[in-house]
Amino acid sequence: MDYSKILYEILILTSISAVLSLLIVVAKAVLQNYGDCEIDINGKRKVVVKGGSSLLTSLADENIFIPSACGGRGTCGACKCIVTDGGGPVLPTEKPFFTAKELAENNRLACQVKVKNNIRIEIPEEIFNIRKFKAKVAKIEDYTYDIKGVSFDLLEPKAIDFKAGQYVQIRSPRYGKIRETVTRAYSISSKPSNKELQLIIRKVPDGICTTWVHDFLKLGQEVEITGPYGDFFIRDTQADIIFVAGGSGKAPIKSMLEDLQEKGSKRKMSYFFGAKTTKDLYLTEYIESFSKVFPDFTYYPILSHSVPEDNWQGRTGWLMPFFPDAIRDPKNTEAYLCGSPGMIAAITKSLTGLGIPEDKIYYDSF
C-alpha cells in the first residue's frame, strides 16, 4: 500500500476544504455586509445600527425593548410591530401569527425582520419607557402551595417607572436539563413608589421559568428583568371599580390597590377573587385591610368548592351571582379583570349583561 499517496490525497482534500471554508467566510463578510442602516421609529426618532441583525436585536442594542417571550426564535408572536418600509417580504414563519388584515396593515414580527437597509417602523410610544434591569432577589415568600411572592432590589438602573397593573419579563438561565434561557412575563404586584419590585408567580406544571423561580431561585441571586410592559392600568376617573381575579391574577390588582391608597382615592371598589378551596386563598387579611383605607371597599373571596375541613363561613359558588351586589350604577362602573382569555370572556359577558359598557371593561389576559 502506498501510504505516501494516501497522505498526499488527504492533504489535497483538506486544503480544498480549507480554501472553500475561507471563501465562504470572505463571501459572507463581503456579501452580507449591509453597512450602517437607519431605523426610523414612528417618524420621530432615528437610530443607526449595523445591518445584518434582526430588527428585535438591533432595537434592543439601542435600549428599545419590544416585548418577546421566546427570545427572538419566532415562536411566541409577541414582538409584533408595523414595518412600513424596508422590511422585505413577509416570511412563512410570520404568517401564522397574523390575520389577513394585520398583514395588509404591514404588521411583522420584529424577530423575523432582518435589517438590511434603511427601515421605517411604528411601535407604541410606551415601548420607549422599557428598560433592561439588573436585579437581586431580596425576598421569597410562600403564599400558597403553588404561588410565591418574589421581591427584587433593582441594582442598575435603580428604579423602574411603571403604572400599577403593568408587567415585566424575567429571563431564566440554563439550569438542570433546561438547555436554553427563556423569557417569561409576570405582573408587578408592588406599587410604583415601592423601592422593591415584587412579583407574584404561580408554578406552572412542567413550566420552565416558574420551576426555576420556585425550585432554584435563591436570595441574593442576580436576575435580568425588562419592562414595564402592558396597557392594563387604572383609568384616572371617579367611576366605581370592580376587580376580578383568581390565582396569581391577584398581582396587578394588589399593585393597583396600593397605588390607589397612595393617591388617596375615594372611589367605591369591589374585589372578587375566585378560588377552589381555602388552600388557594392568600393575602386575604391584607386585602381585607383595604376596607379600613378606602371609604367603600369590599373584598369578596369566593370558594367554588368549599370542603367541610375548610370551615369556610364566606361566600361559595361562582363569582357572577355576586356581581349585582357590587353594582350601583353600571354606566358609571369600570371593571378590571385578570385571567385567561376564556375566563375573561365569561366575566365580560356577565358584566355587560348587567349593564357595564364593554369599553369600560379592562383586562390583563394571560
Place this chain on the structure above:
Amino acid sequence: MKLSPNDIIIQDKMKPGILTSDGFLGTDKRTFRDIIAEDMKVVNTLPRSLEEIATRMTYFMEKSFLSYDGSIIIDKHYEVEYKSYRGILLSPFPKAGRFGKATIRVTNNKNNSTVTWTPLQVHFIRDHAFFEGKGSKFRLEPEVLHKTLFD
C-alpha cells in the same frame, strides 16, 4: 417507524427543556410517530372519534371558565377544575399557533375516573392523535380519557 426530516425537528421539540420542563415524551423510548401509531390502535376500538373526544374536552374546558380558577359541576356528575397560569405554550407541531397555560381536571363522579389535560393537548389529540409518551406528566390513556368524558 422512520422519522422524516420534519419529524426529527418535531421529536427534538418534544424533548425536556425545549418547550416545557419535562417535554412530551416522558420515559417513552419510542418516537412520537410510534406512540401515535400504538395509541391509534386503541382509539380505533373506542366508540368515538378523535374529533369527538377533542370536542368533548373543549366543551368541559369552556364550561369551566365560569368557575374562574375554581371547580364546577357540569351535567350533574362531572366535576371540572380549571387552573389558569400566565403565559402561552407552543406546539411542537408546525403552524399550530399558541395555547393558554392552564390545567383542566375532570372527575367523572359516576365511575370515579379522573383525567387532567392542558389546552395544548386538545390540539394534540384533535390534529395529531398524540396522547403524549408513557411517563409524561400529562400523558392521557385514550381509554381512560374516553371513560371519563363519556361514561
